[in-house]
Amino acid sequence: MLDFISLTTRMKKESNITIHDIAKALSISGSTVSRALNDNSRISEKTKNAVRNMAKKLGYQPNALASNLRTNCTKTIGVIIPRISRYFFSSAITGIEELAREKGYSVIICQSNDLEEREADCVQTLFASRVDGVISSIALNTDNYDHYKTFTNRNIPLVFFDRVCDELETSKVVVDDFKGGFIAAEHLISKGCKRIAHISGPQHLNIYINRLQGYLKAMRKHNITIDKEHILESPLTREDGMACAKKLLESSNPPDAIFAANDTTALSIILYAKEKGIRIPEDLAIVGFSNEPFSEYLSPSLTTIEQSGFDVGVKATELLLDIINNKTGNTQETIVLPVNLIERESSNR
Amino acid sequence: MLDFISLTTRMKKESNITIHDIAKALSISGSTVSRALNDNSRISEKTKNAVRNMAKKLGYQPNALASNLRTNCTKTIGVIIPRISRYFFSSAITGIEELAREKGYSVIICQSNDLEEREADCVQTLFASRVDGVISSIALNTDNYDHYKTFTNRNIPLVFFDRVCDELETSKVVVDDFKGGFIAAEHLISKGCKRIAHISGPQHLNIYINRLQGYLKAMRKHNITIDKEHILESPLTREDGMACAKKLLESSNPPDAIFAANDTTALSIILYAKEKGIRIPEDLAIVGFSNEPFSEYLSPSLTTIEQSGFDVGVKATELLLDIINNKTGNTQETIVLPVNLIERESSNR
């Protein structure tokens, strides 16, 4: 009895209707229906209207699968990101989707969870779905980029953003990390800080190299000698941030300012300093990077470098669609978006 | 010249190879190749191995479009959410993807931006992609649910989470908003608060109704009379939170505690109170809802009700996959996940 109910209720109430159903209903051919729906000039207005009306009446919904198979074009772009729950990435996706939908594309999102293996899986999935192009930001632990050849070998347009890879010849969208590092350091210098430390990230990623280089440039420009012990490399997690803070602040030559390569690390430093009774910004000024949603609400609120994930997403999509539609030849553009300093309490002295 | 370069570089370096290429290379038929790749029992081990090797050698990648078209099953689930950049939703997606990928499904995500019209677009997109099932959380301003009939009429499994709709007969996954409201209010009562206000959300959404009802129940249980002016309905934005705070705190009978239906509103109240020199929690205790990433770092840190987006996502996916694979008949389950109180400074008196 239960089976009977479940069978009947699961029965299609409205079977999928195809262009052929419309054709039959109007006694015309399927090709005419197809052309009419695509507004082809070879079909008369009269026929087009008849087709459109019948399509509406029958509740016709095109089957993208069939169309995609035939045209070899899916009007879909794939996105590979480390993790969707990080604000920068989710806003990048919002930007990507915004422009994509406007241009009639849909978006498939895959998360690599910062794992190379997962990233390779994502590539397979997206390729199997025959996406028209791909936007990617590289996983933290990826150091072999072969899986991306699935796309490049077949000339499927590929654009990287934020975490880019020099090894692959593609277009890229990044923020001006170098400048970000520079203005962060110069800001601290302008506040009178003399011993400015920097906690950097994994050195195989451009973004962290560039932030570090920007910092170094500012220090050189202002003739500040750097204590080598004041530059740390860190995975930039909450935990490791604590460890770095401890290391720096308990050293024989503690810094009077720290520029952290991300806000999470800056947060750890604030927590650590509070715990130890170190006053911020009086004893220790802090600047982070990213302007995470929480940074504004920390106490003291965190001075940081703002980067717009949304803008990066939009730009990357713009670039990708240009390539897909062959507007740009095969140029490998690298677009650098601006960053800016947001001054808050953590450096206000 | 440029055109020439761009043409040659865009030429396929590795054309897409199909099962027929494998078949030709081995002088067998396409159907045998297909069966071999699908590990069909009717194909001998010897042939299977030959096919697999040749597939690898040629770099064969199945074309999901063709397969999907034929089998009428895409191994894809669609997700409709208001906005990806809200932490609760992005963690729900992480949960959805986690289980989905484990079971061999991929995920297409659409954002409604809390707009009914966009939500209807999402439905179209997902249907056109012929997803095997859909997980959705309703847009704030949706009050007509007809577009979902595209799925229900065709018996495409549909599961709602968090923002659910009673009008549609589907399975649902929610957190225990009623209990959340109850323990939030009871917590404030236990702290000795007497005049406890509540800022609720749009009353066509179950979650806000339930939080409100939970609050009312707690108040009744402890025989606390409620000033009608102490219950407000709000869109729960940052701006409106300010307005609500002002309204409540400048009234003739200001509350000594506020339970806000989300953390954003609680944040607004904290900011407003700080501005006006109202002490938290001494003069005013505050409890939020959701445990946003920032809530821990506010000062004072925010007492709130924790709900796991990840768990909700996993449960919804579990339910959906059960329906897709017809494990459950057509039962309309509603799963309620637990919430719990996180006590922090904003109510610690």
Next chain:
DNA sequence: TTGAATTGTGCAATCGATTGTCCAATTATT
């Protein structure tokens, strides 16, 4: 040895939409 069962493959149709080519009907040209 003969018929039956089993095993391994191939043929051809199919999913739904698109599109090159062809043809009939209508309109324009001289």
Next chain:
DNA sequence: AATAATTGGACAATCGATTGCACAATTCAA
């Protein structure tokens, strides 16, 4: 009026993988 040009639409192949059915080859039973 006769021919050319234009218009509107139909036919059938196609995209790549899957699958019901047919059938040859092999093995088994009696």
